[in-house]
Amino acid sequence: MARTHIDLELRWGDQDAYGHVNNVAYARFLEEARVRTFWLGSGREATGMERHFRGDDPNGPKMLVASQQIEFLSVLEYGEQPITVELWIGKLGGSSLEVHYEIVDGAAAERSVVARAVSHIVIVDGRTMRPIRLSDAGRESVAAWMDEPVKLRRA
Numbered sequence: 001m002a003r004t005h006i007d008l009e010l011r012w013g014d015q016d017a018y019g020h021v022n023n024v025a026y027a028r029f030l031e032e033a034r035v036r037t038f039w040l041g042s043g044r045e046a047t048g049m050e051r052h053f054r055g056d057d058p059n060g061p062k063m064l065v066a067s068q069q070i071e072f073l074s075v076l077e078y079g080e081q082p083i084t085v086e087l088w089i090g091k092l093g094g095s096s097l098e099v100h101y102e103i104v105d106g107a108a109a110e111r112s113v114v115a116r117a118v119s120h121i122v123i124v125d126g127r128t129m130r131p132i133r134l135s136d137a138g139r140e141s142v143a144a145w146m147d148e149p150v151k152l153r154r155a
Contacts, residue, residue: 002145006033007082007106014078021076030068030101030117033085038063059126061135066096070117071152074105081106083114089142090149095131096122097142100150116150 008029016022039055055062076083083106090100103115125132134142 002147003086003088004037004145006036006085006087008032008085009082010078012078019077021078023070023072026070026072026103026115026117027068029083029085029103030070030099030119033087033101034063034099034119037087055126057126061132061138062124062126062129063121064124064129066120066122068117068119069152070115071154072115074112074114076103076105076114077107079107088147089145090118090147092134092139092142092146094133095124096120097134098149100147102150116152118150118152 010021011025014021014025014028084104086102086104088100089097091098099119099121101115101117101119102113103117105112105114122131123134123138124130
């Protein structure tokens, strides 16, 4: 499977009063994984996508989250081992892409997916904030990281 892997340390503040990682923290995990993949290029694997989706040119293309869905599969306890966010592209549209994720508990003895998610991303022009078509170079950079879409129970 063509996925990039982003290891993230859990923070003490990610827990809630119930003693497990709070659902709000998962949205931050997804955001951080996107930033490291599309902005910094600092996942375990060099994807090359950051050259086309960085977004720091004020007039260049930007990535906007249009919607996001997270499905929680099991409780994640706070621990010293980092979690791993596996990220890939599940679908490519004219001016959009679907970023798919699995969040894996780093403390589990065997691979344990604790959540799955999908972010619908729209590429917009930095000046007009209107959707624009993905460039050929951007499409090419994404092609190697395409994989089967996540199957959510309540899609």
